[in-house]
Amino acid sequence: MPKVLISDKMDPKAAEIFRERGIEVDEKTGLSKEELAEIIGEYDGLAIRSSTKVTPKILEAATNLKVIGRAGIGVDNIDVPAASSHGVVVMNTPFGNSITTAEHAIALMFALARQLPEADTSTQAGKWEKSKFMGVELTHKTLGLIGAGNIGSIVADRAHGLKMKVAAYDPFLSEERAIELGVEKVTLDELFARADFITLHTPLTDQTRGIISAEAIAKMKPGVRIINCARGGLIDEAALKEALESGHVAGAALDVFVEEPAKENALFGTPGLISTPHLGASTSEAQINVAIQVAEQMSDYLIDGGVTNALNMPSLSAEEAPKLRPYMELAEKLGSLVGQLAHDALRSISIELEGAAAELNPKPITGAVLAGFMSAFTDTVNMVNAPYLAKERGLDVREIRHDREGVYHTLVRVAVMTDEGEKSVAGTLFGEAAPRLVEIFGINIEADLDGAMLYIVNEDKPGFIGRIGTTLGEAGVNIGNFHLGRRDGGGEAILLLSVDQRVEEPVMWQVCNLEGVKTVKSLSF
Ligand SMILES: NC(=O)C1=CN([C@@H]2O[C@H](COP(=O)(O)OP(=O)(O)OC[C@H]3O[C@@H](n4cnc5c(N)ncnc54)[C@H](O)[C@@H]3O)[C@@H](O)[C@H]2O)C=CC1
Numbered sequence: 001m002p003k004v005l006i007s008d009k010m011d012p013k014a015a016e017i018f019r020e021r022g023i024e025v026d027e028k029t030g031l032s033k034e035e036l037a038e039i040i041g042e043y044d045g046l047a048i049r050s051s052t053k054v055t056p057k058i059l060e061a062a063t064n065l066k067v068i069g070r071a072g073i074g075v076d077n078i079d080v081p082a083a084s085s086h087g088v089v090v091m092n093t094p095f096g097n098s099i100t101t102a103e104h105a106i107a108l109m110f111a112l113a114r115q116l117p118e119a120d121t122s123t124q125a126g127k128w129e130k131s132k133f134m135g136v137e138l139t140h141k142t143l144g145l146i147g148a149g150n151i152g153s154i155v156a157d158r159a160h161g162l163k164m165k166v167a168a169y170d171p172f173l174s175e176e177r178a179i180e181l182g183v184e185k186v187t188l189d190e191l192f193a194r195a196d197f198i199t200l201h202t203p204l205t206d207q208t209r210g211i212i213s214a215e216a217i218a219k220m221k222p223g224v225r226i227i228n229c230a231r232g233g234l235i236d237e238a239a240l241k242e243a244l245e246s247g248h249v250a251g252a253a254l255d256v257f258v259e260e261p262a263k264e265n266a267l268f269g270t271p272g273l274i275s276t277p278h279l280g281a282s283t284s285e286a287q288i289n290v291a292i293q294v295a296e297q298m299s300d301y302l303i304d305g306g307v308t309n310a311l312n313m314p315s316l317s318a319e320e321a322p323k324l325r326p327y328m329e330l331a332e333k334l335g336s337l338v339g340q341l342a343h344d345a346l347r348s349i350s351i352e353l354e355g356a357a358a359e360l361n362p363k364p365i366t367g368a369v370l371a372g373f374m375s376a377f378t379d380t381v382n383m384v385n386a387p388y389l390a391k392e393r394g395l396d397v398r399e400i401r402h403d404r405e406g407v408y409h410t411l412v413r414v415a416v417m418t419d420e421g422e423k424s425v426a427g428t429l430f431g432e433a434a435p436r437l438v439e440i441f442g443i444n445i446e447a448d449l450d451g452a453m454l455y456i457v458n459e460d461k462p463g464f465i466g467r468i469g470t471t472l473g474e475a476g477v478n479i480g481n482f483h484l485g486r487r488d489g490g491g492e493a494i495l496l497l498s499v500d501q502r503v504e505e506p507v508m509w510q511v512c513n514l515e516g517v518k519t520v521k522s523l524s525f
């Protein structure tokens with residue numbers, strides 16, 4: 001009989017469903033990481049919310065674990081690559097708490113507009129400070145929405161009901177979807193310049209970390225109010241404190257913090273700050289939804305092998321699986337590369353299969369490309385739901401199978417149409433199993449896409465490789481592999497470096513400032 005541990009506070013419905021399905025279940029909340037590591041080896045499934053941190057150490061100890069179920073959306077408390085490498089499926093419940101979280105953002109917006117927490121404290125202290133608490137109306141104000149996915153879309157809908165104008169920034173938002181949502185699609189700088197209120201609804205990724213920085217705040221209107229019901233790391237907390245103290249930011253309402261549980265935080269006590277303890281998803285309705293969903297999904301997997309809302313597992317039939325698996329790995333890496341390098345104003349994505357690849361079922365390959373591509377934008381994508389999400393968001397997806405014989409016995413090409421024209425990358429399988437990149441944006445280059453990498457476009461001039469090697473060496477960055485490609489002698493060249501760890505921002509700047517460098521990007525696979 002499979003055995004599941006529920007290690008965060010969860011609606012009793014979850015345990016009820018596990019038991020009904022014949023699964024043994026233990027509920028142990030508030031475990032330290034040592035305590036969890038000690039017992040996790042007993043379990044086939046782990047059901048969590050946001051408090052349990054599933055680290056590589058926990059996964060190492062989880063010798064029987066087959067599935068982790070997140071009763072919620074964000075999976076930043078789970079090391080998903082480590083789970084994948086341990087063969088553990090990670091599932092979430094992408095829609096169960098969206099309405100509730102959107103409502104919390106709206107509640108915080110009202111609380112900021114009318115200083116409700118401060119007014120309440122003052123009134124209950126017997127002060128009756130009527131003139132101190134002058135508020136602002138929401139009607140006709142501009143709400144700047146950063147992230148227009150599930151939750152952001154619901155916030156936009158509610159804001160329309162309040163007669164607000166909504167300006168949205170989301171690199172993945174098509175004009176058609178913006179029209180459907182009734183929002184104005186703007187750049188991030190336009191949003192900062194125009195918004196009276198800014199609300200954040202993106203996952204925490206390398207692109208979104210610190211999106212509200214000191215520099216960003218300086219671009220905002222004086223008197224702006226900021227709401228964060230997404231993830232703490234999106235805001236530079238020190239910069240926000242300074243801006244609240246100077247009055248440039250009139251108020252900030254935070255449900256989430258860089259360090260959680262946030263029992264101490266430098267922001268606490270700053271005038272204009274409202275805080276809640278990660279309550280976005282905390283309504284009885286949402287908690288019942290996510291508890292039921294997670295228990296059903298995990299039970300399906302443990303009992304029948306059925307997969308729903310998995311973030312790291314494709315749905316595949318038993319016969320197709322062995323042949324398609326290396327292609328899907330290649331496809332996901334190519335999609336991820338394109339997502340990391342070309343993410344602005346995308347209209348279409350084509351998946352072209354040539355040679356042996358053209359003989360295969362293209363659907364799982366397309367799913368893998370889209371999952372890799374969209375993993376740069378959202379936590380909730382998987383190979384199963386990626387095509388659906390792409391369609392819903394107005395991305396034109398094309399599958400093309402070529403009869404022609406190419407240079408490679410098998411080739412997968414991923415091309416996106418951006419405002420700057422078409423950009424494509426291509427890869428093959430070496431020895432039928434090892435995914436290898438063979439082309440980026442028209443330049444031939446052979447590389448394994450693996451771990452932390454650095455992508456550099458530079459002028460093809462003598463001495464450059466020495467300069468980059470010295471700069472990284474002096475910064476203590478070890479280069480594992482060096483891949484070079486160029487358009488034509490003396491023209492543009494591309495360097496792809498495998499590095500032992502992610503290159504930090506100051507070193508990126510040093511590389512950026514080297515003579516001849518046109519573009520530098522940190523990549524991870
Ligand atoms: N406070 C709480 O209790 C809760 C917090 N959350 C957080 O809310 C986040 C959003 O949830 P959903 O809307 O369901 O996710 P979603 O995946 O439907 O939407 C996220 C949106 O962010 C966009 N995005 C990605 N990178 C961006 C960037 N650099 N700039 C602007 N937009 C970008 C994506 O294109 C996507 O449209 C989750 O990732 C989770 O961290 C979710 C539920 C509860």
Ligand SMILES: O=C(O)CCC(=O)C(=O)O
Pocket residue numbers: 049050071072073074075097278279280281282
């Ligand atoms: O489970 C919770 O209370 C947090 C929910 C959340 O942050 C999420 O679903 O991403």
